[in-house]
Amino acid sequence: MSGWEDEFHEYVRARGPALLRAAHQLTGHPLDAEDLLQNALTKTYLAWNRIEDRRALDGYVRRAMVNINISQWRRRKLEEYPSAELPEPPNDGPARDGDVHELLEQALESLPERMRAAIVLRYYEDMTEPEIARTLGVSVGTVKSTVSRAMSKLRDALGLRSPQPPR
CATH class of the missing domain: 1.10.10.10 (Winged helix-like DNA-binding domain superfamily/Winged helix DNA-binding domain)
Structure with a gap:
């Protein structure tokens, strides 16, 4: 691997857990968060040599996650359909x-x-x-x-x- 690839891998090892937590906050689901982070890191990898200020990497990855998440949200198909009958309200059991x-x-x-x-x-x-x-x-x-x-x-x-x- 070249020097910049080593630098990228070290960045992912060091900041991956914190970035995954941020992705989870955006998606609300662990598997979706992993996919979102992976997509954002792919974009970051492709732009690595253009990012001059290495202190701004977290911001770059977070912004990529937000943009990707918004794009995915916009592409989602309508999953709820109108109905003539209202569903039963949930019981007052433990919170989901x-x-x-x-x-x-x-x-x-x-x-x-x-x-x-x-x-x-x-x-x-x-x-x-x-x-x-x-x-x-x-x-x-x-x-x-x-x-x-x-x-x-x-x-x-x-x-x-x-x-x-x-x-």
Whole structure:
């Protein structure tokens, strides 16, 4: 392999898991996320020599994933058809995976911008607290407190707060 191919393979080994998490957030399904990431990495491989700023690689791959996902969404055939009868409403049993995913997305959207950014960088991009601090231009202590407060708000929004024992 040539030097740039080695560099590409090393990039995929190092950033693959974080990029796969981002793809999963876009698609909501693990297998679709793998396909989406593979397509985006193929585009990145073909453009590798044209990408001068290697620090922008994650952004390039993410933008490719978003564009590919939108293109695939636009090409999908209509899978739902109108009906004269309404289906039975689901029972109030445990939430399905899709429901939990949707509730989490809504809870994330309700967070203030800095809290949402800190949560996404920490748990979806797997960045360390010092990396988040540099990215957001704040101190590590601010990152820690912001993530803690954001997680508390998410737990409250999702009804995951356990009852406090009496004092």
